[in-house]
Amino acid sequence: MRIIEPERITHAVATMCVHACRVLPADVRTALERALAEETHPAGRAILSQLVDNYRLAEEQGLPLCQDTGLAVFFVEMGADVHVPGGIRAAIEAGVRQGYDEGLLRKSACHPLTRCNTGDNTPAIIHLEHVPGDGLRIAFMAKGGGSENMSRVTMLAPAQGWEGVRRFVVERVAEAGPNPCPPVVVGVGIGGTFELAARLAKQALLRTLDDTHPDPTIAALEAELLHDINALGIGPMGLGGRTTALGVKIALHPCHIASLPVAVNIQCHSARHEEVRL
Amino acid sequence: MAEYHLHTPLNEETARMLRAGDLVLLSGTIYTARDAAHKRLMELLHRGEPLPFPLEGAVLYYVGPTPAPPGRPIGSAGPTTSYRMDAYAPQLYALGVRATIGKGRRNQAVRDALAHYGGVYFGATGGAGALLSRCITNAQVIAFEDLGPEAVRQLEVHEFPVLVINDSVGGELYVQPDRAAARIG
Structure with a gap:
């Protein structure tokens, strides 16, 4: 049994929350x-140029890239031989509390009905999976509401x-139009159950934009969706252009013989995610 | 598509002159309000109580900024999605608000209100909160402090860049998606 002290996790999570909200990942910058x-559309070009200026300024000044620093979403793979006292x-929640406070990030978590802010951006959304071994991998995503x-x-x-599936995904991006801050990244979950499809769609967003799906058939479907979505012509911030999505990421899981669950999780261009291995 | 340097408050004549696609560099005082603040503003109106800022000629910015770093007036401060305020906007335009700033589409009721009362809907670049914060020279919470990021703030802005998305004559800047090209038509 490997013991990982909770303070170590808390510190790593706090650091990761702040860094991810200020520094755009290299693949997204590229x-x-x-x-x-x-991009050939003048309005679309103007927006993209501002987004490049924005991520440079945010990193240089230590400011959040976007005021919506998100709900803190985690995908955790925890080795079966790991024990966290x-x-x-609890260790992750403490890291969120610390990171969002010290990093001057916005606390956006509230009661769904009273709308009363919880004050510290917790509870975090934590998807925990037990895997063989004694490793611990924590992936963080600052997921904006828009x-x-x-x-x-x-x-x-x-x-x-x-x-x-193709029609549902492309139609969803068409209907969303300018609202989710295009150019977007589109996570698609296909199969599983009602709730697993949604989780797969979100988890797919953790892949880097420059990766290719290991299954060539799925990679081809991702390329087909990206082509069709960009053919919509919505463009950066909905002002027109060929850049509506920066990438499409699909995740699949076997499903019931009666079902074909499909989930589309849209990520704005400020695709802030990071991971740490302890 | 013209470029204007405008100072708040805005009058009806100015709002009616603007057209979708115009670039406006806005200076002066504007007020922040998003979901929870709008609900409170409506409650005040319902009870016949005064609002925390004058509505005549006002520009409302849909934003919930990050906390201000030391030595700066405000943190990151880009627009939030506007449709969530569609339920409140027509009444506020009717009471003298001349412009709102956000991102994303407005519904027909808001677009009708722009035509009826002489208003305009501006779009700022979503996700450019660090960049936009440079145009904000002062920020003070003036109401609903308990709402935290959703409190109403009075901002002083200097050449804050916005595009006219919806104007008072039915014009809209957002493109319609080409469903046929995407094979979903």
């Missing part, structure tokens, strides 16, 4: 810069197949 080089969830609001789950009939 994607934005490439989009700027390739007091529990992994893009999250444009996300959807549906239960298609199996007969609708890939064409049904």
